[in-house]
Amino acid sequence: MPSRRNPSRPPRVRLHSRLAALLPRDVRGARMSRLTDVDIDVVVAGGGPAGSTTARRLAQLGHSVTLVERRTFPRPHIGESLSPGVWVHFATLGITERIASAGFRLSSTTLLRWRGETERIVSDKPSLIVDRALFDALMLDAARDAGVEIVFGISIPRARFFVDATGRANFSRRKRRFTAPRVIAWHTRWQGEDFPDETVVERCGDSWMWGTKLPDGTFSTLAFGNPSLKFNFLASPIAPPHAFDATPYVCDSPIDATSAAVGEAAFAIDPISSSGVQAAIGSGITAAIAIHTILERPSNAEAAIRFYTSHVQRVSSQHMKWTTDAYSGEPDSNELPNIANDAIVATNRDAQVIAPTIRGDFVELEPAIRTASGRDVAYLGGTPLAPLIASLPARTPAHAIVDQWSNTIPRPHATAVLSWLVAEGVMHVV
Numbered sequence: 299m300p301s302r303r304n305p306s307r308p309p310r311v312r313l314h315s316r317l318a319a320l321l322p323r324d325v326r327g328a329r330m331s332r333l334t335d336v337d338i339d340v341v342v343a344g345g346g347p348a349g350s351t352t353a354r355r356l357a358q359l360g361h362s363v364t365l366v367e368r369r370t371f372p373r374p375h376i377g378e379s380l381s382p383g384v385w386v387h388f389a390t391l392g393i394t395e396r397i398a399s400a401g402f403r404l405s406s407t408t409l410l411r412w413r414g415e416t417e418r419i420v421s422d423k424p425s426l427i428v429d430r431a432l433f434d435a436l437m438l439d440a441a442r443d444a445g446v447e448i449v450f451g452i453s454i455p456r457a458r459f460f461v462d463a464t465g466r467a468n469f470s471r472r473k474r475r476f477t478a479p480r481v482i483a484w485h486t487r488w489q490g491e492d493f494p495d496e497t498v499v500e501r502c503g504d505s506w507m508w509g510t511k512l513p514d515g516t517f518s519t520l521a522f523g524n525p526s527l528k529f530n531f532l533a534s535p536i537a538p539p540h541a542f543d544a545t546p547y548v549c550d551s552p553i554d555a556t557s558a559a560v561g562e563a564a565f566a567i568d569p570i571s572s573s574g575v576q577a578a579i580g581s582g583i584t585a586a587i588a589i590h591t592i593l594e595r596p597s598n599a600e601a602a603i604r605f606y607t608s609h610v611q612r613v614s615s616q617h618m619k620w621t622t623d624a625y626s627g628e629p630d631s632n633e634l635p636n637i638a639n640d641a642i643v644a645t646n647r648d649a650q651v652i653a654p655t656i657r658g659d660f661v662e663l664e665p666a667i668r669t670a671s672g673r674d675v676a677y678l679g680g681t682p683l684a685p686l687i688a689s690l691p692a693r694t695p696a697h698a699i700v701d702q703w704s705n706t707i708p709r710p711h712a713t714a715v716l717s718w719l720v721a722e723g724v725m726h727v728v
């Protein structure tokens with residue numbers, strides 16, 4: 299779709315800077331916007347990973363997009379260890395090559411000191427250790443290359459749709475709900491020589507520490523909850539520790555017909571999973587589809603709003619469960635059950651619903667199934683679930699179900715789908 303940016307748009311009118319200074323900080327940009335008259339589809343406030351992602355995707359979908367970032371880039375940011383799932387998002391955004399050649403560091407090994415025991419965990423999918431100043435600048439460049447206009451400042455121009463990507467700053471003052479007790483993190487960087495190559499995670503009482511070597515050889519550490527913790531090597535801090543609020547939260551209404559919040563403007567997860575950036579980029583990709591639908595197919599706007607809202611709620615609640623398991627030392631409870639061949643399986647017919655799902659570049663309403671936890675799922679591994687359920691008698695032996703489904707999908711996948719549906723409470727063994 300060609301960009302609809304109006305080439306002959308009028309010049310912006312700015313409030314006199316001293317007059318603007320009299321306004322409260324958080325409304326200066328908003329007040330200014332009333333005096334500007336620009337023809338923009340989407341304006342994004344905030345140039346972190348979520349803002350750059352949303353802006354790039356919307357520009358790729360043919361929208362005119364302006365991104366306003368209040369700080370000059372490159373600027374430092376915490377959150378340097380990116381979970382392996384980010385690579386899928388980089389592929390979606392078409393930036394894998396740029397990231398791979400940026401000189402960041404891969405880390406496959408974590409030294410975990412938890413409950414008095416030391417364990418060396420080697421992962422087959424390495425984390426990506428980045429300098430966030432460079433990483434965020436690279437993401438912003440990728441948005442610019444897709445046609446996004448980048449503006450450094452605080453004046454937010456008027457647009458058909460507003461995206462709040464200002465992180466914890468919460469520019470649009472959306473209501474947030476804490477999902478865990480308050481957590482404070484102390485961050486600092488160290489220079490020295492004996493830093494381990496492994497990422498180090500260490501628990502002490504109710505507090506824990508995390509540390510990793512950055513691409514430039516300095517060591518970045520975070521102490522959560524208890525500032526008296528320290529690592530066992532000789533080094534000197536480059537700067538005194540900075541305190542950050544690391545409390546997880548979620549916004550229950552992250553989108554409406556004219557605005558949305560993405561990344562940490564919509565939800566924050568516990569840093570123990572090191573997947574805040576992955577979640578922020580994922581929310582930007584999903585929000586872009588929802589916003590594109592609202593702007594281009596208004597008849598589907600309600601479905602798009604429902605879809606993005608449930609995405610935010612699901613990611614937030616999944617992380618809450620993972621972190622609760624991690625802190626309590628419980629094993630990952632995501633294993634699928636083995637269903638005996640001759641087991642009789644009953645299907646919950648009420649689980650069939652019509653729900654919003656992504657179809658190409660739009661959100662559409664499609665047949666789906668509702669899990670016991672209330673999540674609507676249309677596809678599993680590319681397989682539409684509702685037709686599989688619809689074709690079954692109320693009670694059937696497991697082997698007959700797998701036989702029937704194997705006519706349309708590979709047998710191992712049919713077995714996995716059955717286990718998943720039982721685990722999710724859509725079907726049960728009687």
Ligand SMILES: Cc1cc2nc3c(=O)[nH]c(=O)nc-3n(C[C@H](O)[C@H](O)[C@H](O)COP(=O)(O)OP(=O)(O)OC[C@H]3O[C@@H](n4cnc5c(N)ncnc54)[C@H](O)[C@@H]3O)c2cc1C
Binds near residue numbers: 348
């Ligand atoms: C202690 C701690 C440790 C963490 N460690 C990790 C980790 O190891 N790995 C990981 O993946 N995640 C980690 N995270 C989370 C991660 O940092 C965030 O999830 C991620 O940065 C969110 O991206 P974002 O784009 O939503 O927000 P941000 O990255 O915060 O970007 C927001 C941007 O908006 C700009 N802005 C703010 N107000 C305005 C305004 N009014 N106008 C214009 N621009 C504005 C800011 O300058 C900033 O550039 C950690 C978080 C904390 C608190």
